[in-house]
Amino acid sequence: MSYTRRDILKLAALVSLSPWLPACAPNDPNTPTIKPTTTSNSPVTSDSTPQVIVIGAGIAGLAAAAKLQANGYRVQIIEGRDRIGGRIWTSRTWNDMPVDLGASWIHGVTQNPLTDLADTARIERTPTDYENSLVYTMDGEELDDAAVEQLEEQLVTLLDAVAELVEDTDDMSLAAAMQQVLVEQAESIDQPRLNFSINSTIEHEYAADVEELSAQYWDNDGEVVGGDVIFLDGYDQILDQLTADLTIHTGQPVNAINYTAESITITTNTTTFEAEHVIITVPLGVLKQGRIQFTPPLDATKTDAITLLGSGLLNKTWLRFPTAFWPKEPEIINYIDEQKGRWAEFLNIYHYTDSPILLGFNAGSYARMLESRSDAEIIADGMQVLRTIYGQEIPDPEAWQITRWGADPYAFGSYSFLGVGATDALRDDLAQPIAGRLFFAGEATERTYPSTVHGAYLSGLRAADEVMQA
CATH class of the missing domain: 3.50.50.60 (FAD/NAD(P)-binding domain)
Structure with missing residues (x-):
């Protein structure tokens, strides 16, 4: 088993934002209006x-x-x-800002056929620097570089041990393999921090909990080369x-x-x-x-x-605010919560566009739980996290677009x-x-x-x- 691929290549930033996803809530005023495709619905003669x-x-x-x-x-x-x-799925509900509700990135621009398509059409792309990120705790405190590096080293060490363990065992869940490796270290582990590393690096990448992923084959796919880019x-x-x-x-x-x-x-x-x-x-x-x-x-x-x-699940929540209450740097805002997977990652759209927009990601079981909630409940949950980081005085979003890929009858999942x-x-x-x-x-x-x-x-x-x- 090798993990020198797109998720672990980004491990230094403790983030792995995925390429795919998502479907907006029905009967929501923020749901994108879909333009009919200029095609035929007539029977074939x-x-x-x-x-x-x-x-x-x-x-x-x-x-x-x-x-x-x-x-x-x-x-x-x-x-x-x-x-x-x-x-x-690119929503154009916001006239001044296209919103990708599904795929966001070209992952690995080198020798990627999508790069050729984009080059031919002269489509503008913007790179994502995953190292330009900050990590906040549930107390609202920012982790320093040494603490972030410690998280990185902890996860790499854990995955090395898991890879060695599964060489001589039958398949089990990645979570079970991790538990076997960590059994003698349980008292010394900061579980919320470790959970954050696992969720942001693995579960967001694969749209599944480590309890679901195969310890033998979870990352058994090809390595991508080059950086990642988005389409503004x-x-x-x-x-x-x-x-x-x-x-x-x-x-x-x-x-x-x-x-x-x-x-x-x-x-x-x-x-x-x-x-x-x-x-x-x-x-x-x-x-x-x-x-x-x-x-x-x-x-x-x-x-x-x-x-x-x-079939995994990764959902997006686009939040548009009247003004930006967060800095233009960094590109990625990470959050460590007591509950694994709770709003662990936000992409700072303000960094790229000057628009006061944050894009939140939720994956796996936490994403499935949120899908059953109303837009108001989802937004309240995300705002509780943002207020932990930036203070209780920050405003509510003035508009939003929320995906529910698991409930989408033409997808039933993300990837x-x-x-x-x-x-x-x-x-x-x-x-x-x-x-x-x-x-x-x-x-x-x-x-x-x-x-x-x-x-x-x-x-x-x-x-x-x-x-x-x-």
Whole structure:
């Protein structure tokens, strides 16, 4: 097991902000207004029957469709939402400030295909310096550099010991492995500080609690190279590079795929489509919920992969204030609470844009708990943390946008992880084509760069290649 990857590379700053996520609360005045995609919702006629149907207009589906169409294939995309992008979702509710409710970063800009897309379109990007961060305690005190370094060393030592332990044991949760290592040190450990390190470095990265993650395989994916960048004008600019001349049917959630006959039939809530080949790019969470009925049913290898791979949760809370009561530095504001995972990270948007905005992250079980609460309760909880740091006199936010990816019926989670009993080989099983007719793409099918936007993009290109070779 190796942890010299994107999360541990950022360990010196004790933060690992993730690439994916999230879905706004329904009936909320701050919920983004979605612009309908200029596409067709009409049934496919015999004259326009495509060779390939792509299910899902996230970046995996768009990449697959664009590549196939460029190679002369007749392609159409079916999308359940009334927008494109999937877990890339740029809200433009605030006229002066695009808000990414889903993906935020290109992780590892070197030799990253998204960098090439952004370069070609001359899209402006801003680097994130994870070392430009501060850590506050539940007493509102700022940790000094020595204390932060001690936290870093403590976690690295712990992960080294866990890696050695699991070499000779059956799989267990990462939490259980940590507990075994720490059993003789329990009295000397500052548990809230250790929990903060674990949550901000591991649980935010993988959108899952260490109680859920496999001790053997939790970080068994490829190392990214180069820094991370964000799109101040919105991640949806990347989508614009892929959608030219594509036919996309929005508002068409798929509920059945029948591949018994020579022509595959796809049934949505309102109509049916037919094609020779189908690429399925819906999120793992949707497959786990059984929202699509397959005829004949998927085989055991495929269903085992769907069952054993985990669908994690990382949610965002964008808070806009009348004025900034916090400094322009740092880029990251961290908080240590008695309860693990409680508002451990804020991205300082004010640092990048001069707008008085903070972006809070919550992951795993704490994110799931918050999803069941009202916007007012979520904001009150976050403000209690901010008032601990900056004082009771600070104002309430004047606007907000809150994501609930776990409740989103087109996602049921943020991105995938490897839980206890799972291995990265399951991603290959999920990606495996069926009879040269059904193909699968999406971040959960990407073994080297799962849980990332560029991983999803690469999976779409791979699925397109498989169709062309079928």
